[in-house]
Amino acid sequence: DAGVIQSPRHEVTEMGQEVTLRCKPISGHNSLFWYRQTMMRGLELLIYFNNNVPIDDSGMPEDRFSAKMPNASFSTLKIQPSEPRDSAVYFCASSDDRGGETQYFGPGTRLLVL
Amino acid sequence: AQSVTQPDIHITVSEGASLELRCNYSYGATPYLFWYVQSPGQGLQLLLKYFSGDTLVQGIKGFEAEFKRSQSSFNLRKPSVHWSDAAEYFCAVASNYGGATNKLIFGTGTLLAVQP
Numbered sequence A: 001d002a003g004v005i006q007s008p009r010h011e012v013t014e015m016g017q018e019v020t021l022r023c024k025p026i027s028g029h030n031s032l033f034w035y036r037q038t039m040m041r042g043l044e045l046l047i048y049f050n051n052n053v054p055i056d057d058s059g060m061p062e063d064r065f066s067a068k069m070p071n072a073s074f075s076t077l078k079i080q081p082s083e084p085r086d087s088a089v090y091f092c093a094s095s096d097d098r099g100g101e102t103q104y105f106g107p108g109t110r111l112l113v114l
Numbered sequence B: 001a002q003s004v005t006q007p008d009i010h011i012t013v014s015e016g017a018s019l020e021l022r023c024n025y026s027y028g029a030t031p032y033l034f035w036y037v038q039s040p041g042q043g044l045q046l047l048l049k050y051f052s053g054d055t056l057v058q059g060i061k062g063f064e065a066e067f068k069r070s071q072s073s074f075n076l077r078k079p080s081v082h083w084s085d086a087a088e089y090f091c092a093v094a095s096n097y098g099g100a101t102n103k104l105i106f107g108t109g110t111l112l113a114v115q116p
Helices: none
Strands: A005-007 A010-013 A019-024 A031-038 A042-050 A053-056 A065-071 A074-079 A088-095 A109-113 B003-005 B010-014 B019-021 B024-026 B032-038 B044-050 B056-058 B064-068 B073-078 B087-096 B102-106 B110-115
Touching (some): A005 A088, A010 A019, A019 A088, A019 A109, A042 A065, A042 A074, A074 A088, B003 B102, B032 B064, B032 B073, B044 B073, B073 B087
Antiparallel strands (some): A042 A053, A065 A074, A088 A109, B019 B073, B032 B087, B056 B064, B064 B073, B087 B110
């Protein structure tokens, strides 16, 4: 299995620009999680999908952030407009409800907003 | 509310020495507990997990952890550390949404340095 795939691995953009992060979960997994990791706040859950439906988005910082999961094999996290404080590593993870407790993480996208 | 505490931010051990990383959790029911490792520039890799049964669980790379309900702890151990173990280690507890899928609450991590 290829594991969770994220793209891009690195993104440098200017403040005000739109940023789109992409995630392909492990085939057969029906839960998908987006996390953000910063030095100040550690690992934070942003949003969680189950069977392509957003279940808990209480961690999404503000309206500038949005996430979609149009099908079982693809999800996006969009930031529009981006701000320097959004600079972080964004991780996607997936899990299978049948063994549901273990989440498998992608390599992350390192975002720098100038 | 569920929480995880990793009291040691940074630990340095000599190669070949034993290691114990501390983790304390707060959770009302029987917890699902995890240890993940993150190497520099990498994602998180699952080392081991505890759901039920034997309180001593074995993981990958020679790691083990012991669940102690009376102490609300889930400490990670390794008898002999290798230089490649240098990384950041995260303890996590799963918070059940009421179904099969769980939200992970992470500790702040412990950064392990290994001296030659």
